[in-house]
Amino acid sequence: MSQNLSRLSAPLLLLALAACAGTPQQGRFLTSYEGLSPRADMVRAGALDRSDKAALDQVKAVRIEPAVFAPQAEARAWMTPVEQTAMLREVDAQLCFELSERFEIAGADAAPDVPRVRAAVTEVIPTGRVGSAASAAAGFFIPGPIGVRVPGTLGGLGAEAELLDPAGQQIAAIVWRRTAGAIGTDNPSLSRIGDALQFVEPFADAAAAAMTPEDHTARKITAETDPCLEFGSRFRVEGFGARFITGLYVPEASAARPAQAAPQVDPASQP
DSSP: OHHHHHHHHHHHHHHHHHHHHOOOOOOSOSSOOTTOEEOTTOSSSEEEEEEOHHHHTTOOEEEEOOOEEOSOGGGTTTOOHHHHHHHHHHHHHHHHHHHHTTSEEEOTTOOTTSOEEEEEEEEEEOOOHHHHHHHHHHHHHSOSSSEEOOTTOOOEEEEEEEEEOTTSOEEEEEEEEEEOOSEESOOOOSSTTHHHHHHHHHHHHHHHHHTSOTTOOOOOOOTTTOTTGGGOOSSOHHHHHHHHHHSSOOHHHHSOOOOOOOOOOOGGGOO
């Protein structure tokens, strides 16, 4: 019986992963969509990208501009301001984590000759919260690395990014999309943006790969030299613990640390 199940599980898993990919749609954000070609090495996501290898070899540092939502309003129409902020914050964090392993990260006041990275969220498909709770409960009684998601719970993310030289010419670009799979390792979430937040990391990894010189040497990141400290830890143990205990992805324990609010000034103390 178990052997029969294992034989069936592999093809089902492959079908589920293929369904996750989807077809990435242009978000009217990149400076150019010319020369983009499908990435053949992706199973769970769909992506188109291009890279100017000669130009990439000259890049030593990059400046990451704050992520935005693409021009089409539907990308964020149903999201609250808090959800929108969390979404963009996670994109900023994951791009910083991935790119800092490849390049020096320049600050906002960097010289104008530093290439810049631009990114936009083009699509956010909400995660069904009620069904996610049911999926987590089912996962508790049927433990294992491969979970089953209840129909109606599957969220997703579409995003784009590009690397521009000081003259504004595109050095590398990517158009990317992924939706959660009914069968697989995508954790359900009680957050409406739970799936989208989880998929920011693989998007950032794919974007950084498109922007990476062929013979690059990974940069060593330490707690003292990490340029991404404002976003919190690169690996949050509490997030892993929350998933293990509840079967759910919990943004508060897993996503980037919220930006620090400006200090409040007591008007009475002003001269």
